[in-house]
Amino acid sequence: MSLLPLTETQAEIQRLARDYAQRELVPLAGERDRASRFDRVMVEQMAALGFLGMLIPESYDGLGLDANSYLLALEEIAVADATAAVTLSVHNSLPTQMILTYGSEAQRTRWLPPLARGELLGAFALSEPEAGSDAASLRAQATRDGDDWILDGTKAWVSHGNEAGVILCMARTDTPENRRGSKGISTFILTPDLPGFAVSKKEAKMGLRASPTVQIVLDRCRVPGDRLVGEVGRGLTYALGSLDHGRLGIAAQAVGIARAALEASVRYAGERKQFGRAIGEFQAIQFKLADMATRITAARTLLHTAAAAKQRGEKVTRYCSMAKLFATETAMWVTTQAVQVFGGYGYVTDYSVERHMRDAKVTEIYEGTSEIQRIVIARETLAAAAAADGCLPD
Numbered sequence: 001m002s003l004l005p006l007t008e009t010q011a012e013i014q015r016l017a018r019d020y021a022q023r024e025l026v027p028l029a030g031e032r033d034r035a036s037r038f039d040r041v042m043v044e045q046m047a048a049l050g051f052l053g054m055l056i057p058e059s060y061d062g063l064g065l066d067a068n069s070y071l072l073a074l075e076e077i078a079v080a081d082a083t084a085a086v087t088l089s090v091h092n093s094l095p096t097q098m099i100l101t102y103g104s105e106a107q108r109t110r111w112l113p114p115l116a117r118g119e120l121l122g123a124f125a126l127s128e129p130e131a132g133s134d135a136a137s138l139r140a141q142a143t144r145d146g147d148d149w150i151l152d153g154t155k156a157w158v159s160h161g162n163e164a165g166v167i168l169c170m171a172r173t174d175t176p177e178n179r180r181g182s183k184g185i186s187t188f189i190l191t192p193d194l195p196g197f198a199v200s201k202k203e204a205k206m207g208l209r210a211s212p213t214v215q216i217v218l219d220r221c222r223v224p225g226d227r228l229v230g231e232v233g234r235g236l237t238y239a240l241g242s243l244d245h246g247r248l249g250i251a252a253q254a255v256g257i258a259r260a261a262l263e264a265s266v267r268y269a270g271e272r273k274q275f276g277r278a279i280g281e282f283q284a285i286q287f288k289l290a291d292m293a294t295r296i297t298a299a300r301t302l303l304h305t306a307a308a309a310k311q312r313g314e315k316v317t318r319y320c321s322m323a324k325l326f327a328t329e330t331a332m333w334v335t336t337q338a339v340q341v342f343g344g345y346g347y348v349t350d351y352s353v354e355r356h357m358r359d360a361k362v363t364e365i366y367e368g369t370s371e372i373q374r375i376v377i378a379r380e381t382l383a384a385a386a387a388a389d390g391c392l393p394d
């Protein structure tokens, strides 16, 4: 039974993702995490199911699914393996959406089919060592050279940037003499074969260890002119617009991580005996499970309501941020409770809940920290109130 009014297609995609994830991902998730091993086979399997092209129209070899189907699938994948979910989320929500929404027809025809088929994995390079939350302060510089652009700089926190065939990169196209702030940034389609492109540092992380996070160094990297996406100077707007999608994806990932922790806790509460009874018979544990289940359902409902509005073409930046904020803080809270339910066994690697807790943490950080989501929500709420005489019915 689902609280969400699922269409037949949505229920079918959810089932397909769940069957695949439980069969293929669950058995290897722990080992991949311990070895910090990115699994290409996993990407190939998900590509064979069409999951690398879930939001890409069929005319470009994608599945052309609606946002809700995509997010249902992401949740199922995240229940099994949060690293598989972030791979899917970044690929589907950011680079492919940017090319689909802001790219030219020639760019869509060239790049979307191989991305949809999973022949190329897509990554997103916005942040830099000195430009995280303040994305507009990025420094990577793009300079015109005939028909080409020359890019110099360092991009940071790029999820699977060392595995990607296409990286959507934001760089400055204004000049040091005439800085234009958020209007001085453009978007480029990079590929690892470009001269001057190199992957440098690979981060050693607390969680999501099977998903590599790298820096990319651009050293006089020559980029052909036809790799510029959309208009010069609109790159930050494109990136932030795409992050609306991305934040829904991360919210779905967080719901999945939280659900994995709840499911493990329910199982354990039935098995573990103390004081002569299964611990699940004690209200102390039951109340935890009740709060975990309630918060997860609330997060999923907010997420799918926001996604349905986005699917209808409404501008729902505020709700994307609310969904991300609430779902990711839910994931952190629920996984922490799960470790508590397990007691000492929650703190060691015999069970999965310590991994879920480590994996949950980054969802409150990447694609905009909780603090940034609150800034976005506050700004938009104040603007909505000002436009409607203080009336905020929803």
Ligand code: CAA
Binding pocket: 090, 124, 126, 127, 132, 133, 134, 135, 136, 157, 158, 159, 182, 183, 236, 237, 238, 240, 241, 242, 243, 244, 317, 365, 366, 367, 368, 369, 372, 375, 376
């Ligand atoms: N949709 C479309 N356009 C948007 C938008 C949205 N959601 N949000 C902002 N814009 C537009 C604005 O209208 C503005 O356009 P104009 O210049 O034409 O007016 C432009 O984008 C700049 O916006 P702001 O003026 O609001 O910019 P700001 O400097 O005040 O910053 C911010 C706003 C909310 C702090 C923003 O910088 C932000 O979200 N920061 C967090 C960045 C982030 O999420 N980084 C994560 C990177 S990805 C990652 O984590 C790694 C990975 O691999 C997954």
